[in-house]
Structures are given as C-alpha cells and as structure tokens.
Amino acid sequence: MQSLDNVLPDVSELQLLFARFNNEHFGGEIPAHRIAYNARFGNLAGRVTYKPPLIELSPKHFERHPEALEETLLHEMIHAWLFARGQNPNHGTAFKRKMRELGMRSIYHDLGSAGPRQESARRFILRCDRCTMEILRKRRPPANVSCGRCSRRGFDPRFPLRVMEVVEARDVTDEPRAARRRKPD
Numbered sequence: 001m002q003s004l005d006n007v008l009p010d011v012s013e014l015q016l017l018f019a020r021f022n023n024e025h026f027g028g029e030i031p032a033h034r035i036a037y038n039a040r041f042g043n044l045a046g047r048v049t050y051k052p053p054l055i056e057l058s059p060k061h062f063e064r065h066p067e068a069l070e071e072t073l074l075h076e077m078i079h080a081w082l083f084a085r086g087q088n089p090n091h092g093t094a095f096k097r098k099m100r101e102l103g104m105r106s107i108y109h110d111l112g113s114a115g116p117r118q119e120s121a122r123r124f125i126l127r128c129d130r131c132t133m134e135i136l137r138k139r140r141p142p143a144n145v146s147c148g149r150c151s152r153r154g155f156d157p158r159f160p161l162r163v164m165e166v167v168e169a170r171d172v173t174d175e176p177r178a179a180r181r182r183k184p185d
C-alpha cells in the first residue's frame with residue numbers, strides 16, 4: 001500500500017474532489033457518497049452503489065492510469081446524480097447529454113463498444129466486512145445471511161453479509177461486449 005500514498009490522492013482528497021465536482025457540475029444535487037478504494041477490484045475501474053451511497057475506485061488501475069481517475073469519478077457521479085433525481089441512471093440519453101455537457105467525449109467509444117457489466121439488471125452485492133468477500137446476486141437475498149467463509153456452520157450473526165444494491169460497474173478495459181457477458185452468479 002505504500003505506493004498508494006505517493007501516487008494516488010488519499011480518501012479525504014477524493015472526498016473533497018467529489019464535493020467540488022458536485023458543486024461545479026451538479027448544482028450540489030448529489031447526496032453525500034462515501035468514496036473508497038477497493039483493493040480487490042481486478043478488472044473493475046470503478047463502481048457506484050446507490051444503497052448505501054458509495055463510489056469505489058480501483059487503486060491498482062489508477063496507480064497505472066492516474067490521469068483517468070477524475071474522469072472515472074465524474075462518470076460514477078453522473079450515475080449517482082441521475083439516480084438522485086429519479087431519472088434513468090444507466091447509460092441512456094440523459095447520461096450522454098450530461099457527459100457532453102461536461103466535455104466527456106473521450107469515453108463514447110467505451111459506451112459504444114462495451115457496455116458496463118451491470119447495465120440494466122438490478123444487482124445486489126453481499127459483502128462480508130470481515131474478510132471482504134463479495135457475492136453478486138440478481139435477487140435480493142433473504143435477511144440474516146452470514147459469510148460462508150467466516151461462519152463455521154449455518155447462520156452466524158457475528159459475520160453478517162452487508163447487502164449493497166449495485167447498479168453500475170465500470171470495467172478497466174474495452175473488451176468487446178461479447179467477452180463481458182459472463183454471468184457473475
């Protein structure tokens with residue numbers, strides 16, 4: 001983690017950047033989001049979760065491409081902004097209009113050839129805060145689920161899986177759409 005300190009803004013700086021972008025580009029309409037690095041992201045650059053409001057960024061990816069960090073944050077913020085306004089938060093007309101308004105033409109090719117992995121289907125992430133394991137589900141999981149790794153047998157209330165509703169995740173690469181159609185469940 002030592003290189004994180006040298007190259008990447010720390011989380012409090014990201015939080016300030018979020019606040020500045022929110023005021024400059026979104027009229028302050030985006031509710032507070034926690035901004036975090038997720039060291040487990042392999043081929044994900046960024047991800048926005050609406051409940052709880054959370055934007056996660058890949059430290060691995062942005063150590064290699066620090067110039068792409070602000071744009072990715074803005075990208076996730078457009079999703080969050082549309083969601084907050086009750087508009088379609090996916091890569092639809094409103095999204096593209098806002099992108100154009102912010103001068104973000106450079107990722108049009110990204111949207112054309114490669115949609116995000118969770119384009120339309122609502123997804124749930126179950127995360128264990130202890131071991132940081134994550135499971136993706138299409139349907140809302142039942143209440144009282146605990147982490148299979150941390151619990152010895154059956155339900156263990158000490159290791160609950162936190163349910164997060166994810167709608168959009170942004171991949172690192174521009175692979176063809178077909179290659180991304182793997183089923184996470």
Ligand SMILES: [Zn+2]
Pocket residue numbers: 128129130131132133147148149150151159
């Ligand atoms: Zn666990």
Ligand SMILES: [Zn+2]
Pocket residue numbers: 075076079091116168169170
């Ligand atoms: Zn997106």
